Amino acid sequence: MKEEMFEINTPEIFNLELMLDCGQAFRWKKDENGYMCGVVGNRVYKLLQKDGKLICNCTAEVFNSTMRKYLDFDRDYKSLVQEFAKDEYLKKATEEFSGIRILRQEPWETLCSFIISQNNNIPRIKGIVERLCENFGEEIEKGYYSFPSAEQLSSLTVEDLAPLRSGFRAKYIIDASKKVANGEVDFEKIDKSPVEFGREELVKIKGVGKKVAECTLLYGFGKVEAFPEDVWVKRIVAEMYPDGLPECMKGYDGIAQQYLFHWRRNGKEFL
């Protein structure tokens, strides 16, 4: 059983491992052959970046209709990074961690993952998300599970989520699943509306505040002007931009934020 493989030249600013493991997504893993493996929708993807090319275990058609968007393949990051370089700190961050792109994940998975992220650390977030999928998702192939839909979770209780060991977040997951499943929070409308609409809608969910809403809008709806301020970004703003964010990131605040976040979290700072 030989798997189909697709190969394509990567854009210039493109680092697969970095973008899949810089705190935007929580369930990509590297296998023994160096492939990054993960589930998007109802399919297992195995990706490898090598010699300026990206290899993917699917057909060109499937790649173009899914991964191309997921990986933000068609955005001109080169121009963006040049613009960011007008700011000294942003210049350093984009040079040192070149190739980060903003993923376009599924909105529900994004919302749920970042509800889980609150007052939590990344290794444990990954564990909880993994247990969520193993317990309530569907096994696609051995060891790979789909992310359970809002509809599936909306029929559960907080007690049902005990095996996740997600603590106080369980009740938030349940509330979110109900409001998304019954349309009280309308993803389609958020998707095609200006970012401000989503900001108002998402915080109607218990356990969703400003930060989780911004993350959902950025990583799940592709609203690159969204600007999540977690503890790390707050430090950056306080230390480096006390008088306001630099003009050069305007409109792409979320993308700049991702570079700064990863840069600061990896122990970089100006002394």
Add this chain to the structure above:
DNA sequence: AGCCAGGACAAGT
């Protein structure tokens, strides 16, 4: 052992 984590909420000023 103790501090902290990609926060949000409720109660208290």
Add this chain to the structure above:
DNA sequence: ACTTGTCATGGC
């Protein structure tokens, strides 16, 4: 409108 204590759990 701002500040503070609390919330589960476990990584380091």
